[in-house]
Amino acid sequence: MYLDRFEWAVCEDGYEIEEIFPARKVGISTNLKPQIFIRQKSNKMKTYCPYQKIKNIHWKFGGLNETKQDVLSFISDYGLLGIGNIKTCEAYDEIISYKRLVEKLRNKINKDDLEQAAKIFNLSAGPNLTTQIDKISGKAIFQIYPVPRTLLSYIWLSFAAEITDGREWQKCFVCDETYPIGKHTGGTVRKKYCSDACKMKAYRQRKKS
Numbered sequence: 396m397y398l399d400r401f402e403w404a405v406c407e408d409g410y411e412i413e414e415i416f417p418a419r420k421v422g423i424s425t426n427l428k429p430q431i432f433i434r435q436k437s438n439k440m441k442t443y444c445p446y447q448k449i450k451n452i453h454w455k456f457g458g459l460n461e462t463k464q465d466v467l468s469f470i471s472d473y474g475l476l477g478i479g480n481i482k483t484c485e486a487y488d489e490i491i492s493y494k495r496l497v498e499k500l501r502n503k504i505n506k507d508d509l510e511q512a513a514k515i516f517n518l519s520a521g522p523n524l525t526t527q528i529d530k531i532s533g534k535a536i537f538q539i540y541p542v543p544r545t546l547l548s549y550i551w552l553s554f555a556a557e558i559t560d561g562r563e564w565q566k567c568f569v570c571d572e573t574y575p576i577g578k579h580t581g582g583t584v585r586k587k588y589c590s591d592a593c594k595m596k597a598y599r600q601r602k603k604s
């Protein structure tokens with residue numbers, strides 16, 4: 396599974412809101428609105444794996460309240476989206492415009508309208524990706540798979556995985572292999588093991604202890 400390969404950085408010292416007022420022109424008195432940015436407080440970064448930290452980050456982002464505080468708290472937990480050229484700050488308005496696109500897609504999936512969801516994805520997503528080649532575990536077969544470059548791309552791909560087969564991924568309690576759950580997979584969140592073999596192994600371990 397490729398989504399679990401993606402790592403992202405979040406500032407250890409947190410983020411802050413910065414309002415920048417455009418320069419006033421002499422003699423013109425207009426009500427100038429400030430531009431709002433969310434900026435990281437320092438360059439002390441730590442990386443994390445969004446897939447391990449939170450399963451439904453894409454749903455969370457699409458459901459954010461459009462307030463500076465809610466956006467700041469999301470960014471503080473998971474980092475900036477990776478939009479734009481400057482790595483250390485992002486414009487609030489731009490974050491909100493992506494949030495609205497993601498929300499539109501989320502609403503279609505929520506209503507099980509996968510055709511419209513796919514349309515929105517194709518029109519709006521354009522995820523920024525790279526590729527990696529990896530050996531399929533236990534087999535002498537290699538596979539190429541996409542890996543997101545930014546948090547926003549990771550969010551888009553998480554939706555793509557849901558659209559293509561209603562899949563979510565879970566890690567086996569015994570062998571750490573990931574396996575799909577959700578629609579058309581025969582598994583739900585309650586499924587704890589990748590296979591009957593692992594299920595038996597866990598059962599034997601429980602009996603021993």
Ligand SMILES: [Zn+2]
Nearest residue numbers: 567570589593
């Ligand atoms: Zn297993």
